[in-house]
Amino acid sequence: EPEVTQTPSHQVTQMGQEVILRCVPISNHLYFYWYRQILGQKVEFLVSFYNNEISEKSEIFDDQFSVERPDGSNFTLKIRSTKLEDSAMYFCASSERSGIYGYTFGSGTRLTVV
């Protein structure tokens, strides 16, 4: 079964540093998403991306965050200057069509900001 791949699985960074989280969506999928989950809490939507542009974003996705599809396979989330409260599990997801047809989530990147 095709999978969404995320790297690294765990990243530790110092407060104020930039981090890039990487995702390889399923190859024939057209819609890409980032979600985050603070430990013990619900999964929260960050951003959706389609046709090389952001289609929707939440209040969490402020100017510190950006997304990019630098080539035909990777989808990245950049956090410019990390804060302690950015510590969370970040999940990438992709779908063949609009999200109402169900996502496939990646295995996540645990980001720890110290």
Next chain:
Amino acid sequence: GENVEQHPSTLSVQEGDSAVIKCTYSDSASNYFPWYKQELGKRPQLIIDIRSNVGEKKDQRIAVTLNKTAKHFSLHITETQPEDSAVYFCAASNNAGNMLTFGGGTRLMVKP
């Protein structure tokens, strides 16, 4: 925006019993309601979903019901097994957007 409430936050049942998890949503435009199972430290995995044009859907031991008028939907697991132990999340979405709004999660513990 959409708000999804989920109850209970924890649920403990004996193996073989049924488990029911309930969610309510606020946006009447929502028309897609998936349920995800998340084991500790792992990704959410879609277990069943329902669209607003049906009231019930069943897949083996798992069923979901939807009441659009009351804006609530429920997950039913019958004949629970220890491997059903996990956190379950409901979510809602609408046609216009492609974001999912998740409920707060239910930690289900099935005691052998």
